[in-house]
Amino acid sequence: MPQPVNEFGLISKYFAPLADGYAGALGLKDDGALISVEFGYQIVVTCDAIVCGVHFRSEDRPEDVAARGLRVNLSDLAAMGACPVGYLLALAVPSGTDASWFERFSAQLASDQATYNVKLIGGDTVMTPGPLTLSITAFGQIPTGQALTRAGAKPGDKIFVSGNVGDALLGLKLLRGELGSVSASQAAALKNRFLRPEPRIALGQALIGVAHAVIDVSDGLIADIGHICTLANLGARLNISSVPLSLGARAVLGDVPDLLPNLLSAGDDYELVFTAPSSALETLSRISSDTGVMVTEIGEVVATPGVVVIGVGGDEVQMEASGYQHF
Amino acid sequence: MPQPVNEFGLISKYFAPLADGYAGALGLKDDGALISVEFGYQIVVTCDAIVCGVHFRSEDRPEDVAARGLRVNLSDLAAMGACPVGYLLALAVPSGTDASWFERFSAQLASDQATYNVKLIGGDTVMTPGPLTLSITAFGQIPTGQALTRAGAKPGDKIFVSGNVGDALLGLKLLRGELGSVSASQAAALKNRFLRPEPRIALGQALIGVAHAVIDVSDGLIADIGHICTLANLGARLNISSVPLSLGARAVLGDVPDLLPNLLSAGDDYELVFTAPSSALETLSRISSDTGVMVTEIGEVVATPGVVVIGVGGDEVQMEASGYQHF
Known part of the structure; x- marks a missing residue:
């Protein structure tokens, strides 16, 4: 039987333990939290909100919601080269949400906190008559003046991407039952890429002093390259044949080759x-x-401004490059 | 005719101007923002979410939503003695929201930014199928180790409150049409106290080194005194006859004396x-x-733990002191 929950009970039972070990969180018992910054460092701060029915599905497990909410923020820190430190969690929950949801949600946060070495330091939990909405503000630290930004691309720069592109979209399509012929293990891997984005934290930090401009892929590969180009008033040539695809993605494309443009325009790979x-x-x-x-x-x-996509044969390919519009 | 809006247009038209003058906001064009901290200072950070239909009314004007969202956060900074610096805004908006709403909402933020000397430095705007939800993370700075907290009350300490108590509740009741016999000017003043809470920023900073424990009244006077007592494992005696009431509140109580306990238990005075x-x-x-x-x-x-309320005649008064449960 679902157990009733209240704000103070939620905080003490599920959230305060997530603040253990960060003295400035004041046990989540005060009006705010204290962040100390080492001399020579700056704070990097970022904020991402996700809404049930928009950014995740109502059937997603609480573990997946927690992981997604935290990791998309850590990905933004990674894109700036920052070392993650902590986060604040604003949670608007439907009144019917029972204790087991919070139990599982907070357990996943605890697991991710250990993985990424971050702590919960504050937040707010409120009731909503609408869908579950989760807004996280994450912060990290970086040596002063060293932050990677989206600006700074130079003509002649090479463009690089980490990992593989497009897996998250295929994972989402699999979760929706829109794709059939993939092996069970490949399907699991692709779904996991959508449900559990992997913030490239170590890579981001290693790119300090090396990369001229950095962004994480959340609007889509082409759109995000476009963001970098726009800020520098430059353009880009993207070679389709060089774009790294996972074995699972290659298997899907073998059956549905028309999906390739979608992979280059899809967000969520991080x-x-x-x-x-x-x-x-x-x-x-x-x-x-x-x-x-x-x-x-x-x-x-x-x-020349604009993102030009070069096909396998060396010709320009016309693509819809607008990317994901969050709103 | 309502104009369509999209995320990038919203940011550049309404929100980026709010970041003007804070270099670390990077024009709201990057993955995150940079906060520099003066040597010898700490960051104080706080987060409050408000939901339409729960924390404000659907008929409230965009100006009121903006002011409330920002000021309740600044009040938390005030309660810790911090000097406000900036904030991040996570906004989940219903898809039908038109451009004029954002115009008015951002204009009020601009006005409050000038009043309180803060800047928008980041955030996220997303669509929601549910009610408008606004989550703000505000930050300020304070000399290291000087933050006021809720802990630290000592036996024999006197308890003080700023301004008047209970106006916000009466303002809300007036807005709801639940109170009649108040003069127009008093009614306007009381409504304003609900719609436009006034963060006690200068007072908070002045209390550094003077106050032992501080909290802002958001759960209700008795409940918030209770929070302070609980953290110190102490109790409090509160003299009803000393509680400061505005002329408007005295006028209302003249007609409806039974409302007094409600005023002591109501939140929202800040x-x-x-x-x-x-x-x-x-x-x-x-x-x-x-x-x-x-x-x-x-x-x-x-x-002795517990909050005891002393009535006008010097006797203990039994009160329902649970305060506002946010969830």
């Missing part, structure tokens, strides 16, 4: 896309090896 | 309640004069 000079190639190879994250050169920055 | 030793009385008198904020002694901290 890989890092960045530009760096050719001279950085050797360094990037070492970084890839050190962090265990594949890094692939997929194009270059050019003077 | 006044500061704090404890300080008797020896601080003269200092507090000067602080009150300097900040232009009335400060009234309303009780004392005692060894």
